[in-house]
Amino acid sequence: MPQDMLGQTAFAYLRKSRTEEGMETQEVLRKHHQALDECAQRHGLVILDYFSEVVSGESLYARPQMLRLLEAVEAGNCDAVLCMDLDRLSRGRMKDQGIILDAFRDSGTLIVTPDKVYNLADEIDDELAEFKTFMSRREYKIINKRLRRGLRRSIEDGCYVANAPYGYRKVTVDRHPTLEPFEPEAKLVRIMFQLYANGYGCTSIAQQITAMGGRPHRSSAFSRTSIAKILRNPTYIGKIVWDQKSHIKKNTKGNLKHITIYNPKEKWTITDGLHPAIVEKELFEKVQEIMAGRYRPAYNDGTVKSPLAGLLKCEKCGNNMQRILTKGAPYLLCQRPGCCAMAKLTLVESRILEHLEDLLEDLQVEHAGSAPDLTPLEETLSAITRELQVAQRQKARLHDLLELGEYDLPTYRERMKVVMEKITALEGHQNVAQKRLREAKAYDPSLQAKRIEAVLDAYQAGDAAQRNALLHSVIEVIYYRKEKKTKPADFELDFVMKSN
Numbered sequence: 001m002p003q004d005m006l007g008q009t010a011f012a013y014l015r016k017s018r019t020e021e022g023m024e025t026q027e028v029l030r031k032h033h034q035a036l037d038e039c040a041q042r043h044g045l046v047i048l049d050y051f052s053e054v055v056s057g058e059s060l061y062a063r064p065q066m067l068r069l070l071e072a073v074e075a076g077n078c079d080a081v082l083c084m085d086l087d088r089l090s091r092g093r094m095k096d097q098g099i100i101l102d103a104f105r106d107s108g109t110l111i112v113t114p115d116k117v118y119n120l121a122d123e124i125d126d127e128l129a130e131f132k133t134f135m136s137r138r139e140y141k142i143i144n145k146r147l148r149r150g151l152r153r154s155i156e157d158g159c160y161v162a163n164a165p166y167g168y169r170k171v172t173v174d175r176h177p178t179l180e181p182f183e184p185e186a187k188l189v190r191i192m193f194q195l196y197a198n199g200y201g202c203t204s205i206a207q208q209i210t211a212m213g214g215r216p217h218r219s220s221a222f223s224r225t226s227i228a229k230i231l232r233n234p235t236y237i238g239k240i241v242w243d244q245k246s247h248i249k250k251n252t253k254g255n256l257k258h259i260t261i262y263n264p265k266e267k268w269t270i271t272d273g274l275h276p277a278i279v280e281k282e283l284f285e286k287v288q289e290i291m292a293g294r295y296r297p298a299y300n301d302g303t304v305k306s307p308l309a310g311l312l313k314c315e316k317c318g319n320n321m322q323r324i325l326t327k328g329a330p331y332l333l334c335q336r337p338g339c340c341a342m343a344k345l346t347l348v349e350s351r352i353l354e355h356l357e358d359l360l361e362d363l364q365v366e367h368a369g370s371a372p373d374l375t376p377l378e379e380t381l382s383a384i385t386r387e388l389q390v391a392q393r394q395k396a397r398l399h400d401l402l403e404l405g406e407y408d409l410p411t412y413r414e415r416m417k418v419v420m421e422k423i424t425a426l427e428g429h430q431n432v433a434q435k436r437l438r439e440a441k442a443y444d445p446s447l448q449a450k451r452i453e454a455v456l457d458a459y460q461a462g463d464a465a466q467r468n469a470l471l472h473s474v475i476e477v478i479y480y481r482k483e484k485k486t487k488p489a490d491f492e493l494d495f496v497m498k499s500n
């Protein structure tokens, strides 16, 4: 099989095995390095990078290189992984070995050892018993646990995510995929939760979000089920979820195709992620309680619920202001008895609207005076994007040149490495530039003005729950203050607006 993988790319994974313990690490790795280079040469493989694990056999608490490698494999960044040997595992252990095998199988990445080439996409079922893995049992156990616990977060700044759910975007920070809130969607996600907590059903939420211009990522409109899926997803409170799906591999139970099963919630593994939450934990939990049928909010018949629910806090003690009925009219009262004087809800509500109108006017004046100039940021971003396109074309051309015989393998390898490094660096710059631009846009007073205008436009037509959701979309919190024995309208409100 000489040069059977000519021009294909590989990562080499180097580490000392158990049997080599006591030997000088650098010396062992140097030998492996050489052996893998020879192996690569035989197959015509181009080594893009070496992952050398220098952690000794007993301090396996972390294998940062292995985790980096798996991440690159999952992302499909190479055609093959070269390593010296694979330790044998029993069949039983193999079964629940999911992640590592999946990474190779799903990305179609080959495992190349000096003795044999493994293609898990083809061979996994036949060779299961025979298949050996990179790690001894114990190492496997630790790594697998780590993978499931939110992966690289304790090792490097990043966390593993497969796809960005609605409200987030997948970004790469220092080569590690993570999530970043995407505010135009995140805002709608908060409204979904708010509406549900206020007694709306998923169907009616889907309709309202659609009316507000929301579109899901992979279909044309939100449905009852897609809303319900969002409301159950702990990603929105900064968690990472594992084990939502299980797989039955082809032919293992007489099935001709690979089968994916969606596991019940009890089987999920939920851990802390690195990405920011976009929904408050209390709100999320309230929604979960309602969904589980443990808690019934007052049915929304248009006569109940405060449009100011969850919005006002007592400035003195920080407690939420509560809606109570006195002489048939709704009032706001601090939950701490005797803390501060209450005020009529409608008075507070109209004061809030007045404030929003004032704010809108200010913002419109500000906007007319000085529209922020986004051009430099936009130009930077498009320059980076152009450079990235050039680098990607270079990468494609290198392969052509190799096939045409213009480049010998060492030259190709060297050039490819340079181009790959360039691409990685540019992707990093691109992310930073995109983030800056989004931030600049978020501070654009005209955008905030538009949001407030939208709230004011829709407000009068909305019922209590809709009004509540609208206010929550622009206001973070309002601090309320009223001394005792003062006139009904003698209360003060301090506004904390949402920043973007």
Ligand SMILES: [Zn+2]
Pocket (backbone or CB within 6 Å): 314, 315, 316, 317, 318, 319, 334, 335, 336, 339, 340
């Ligand atoms: Zn109070």
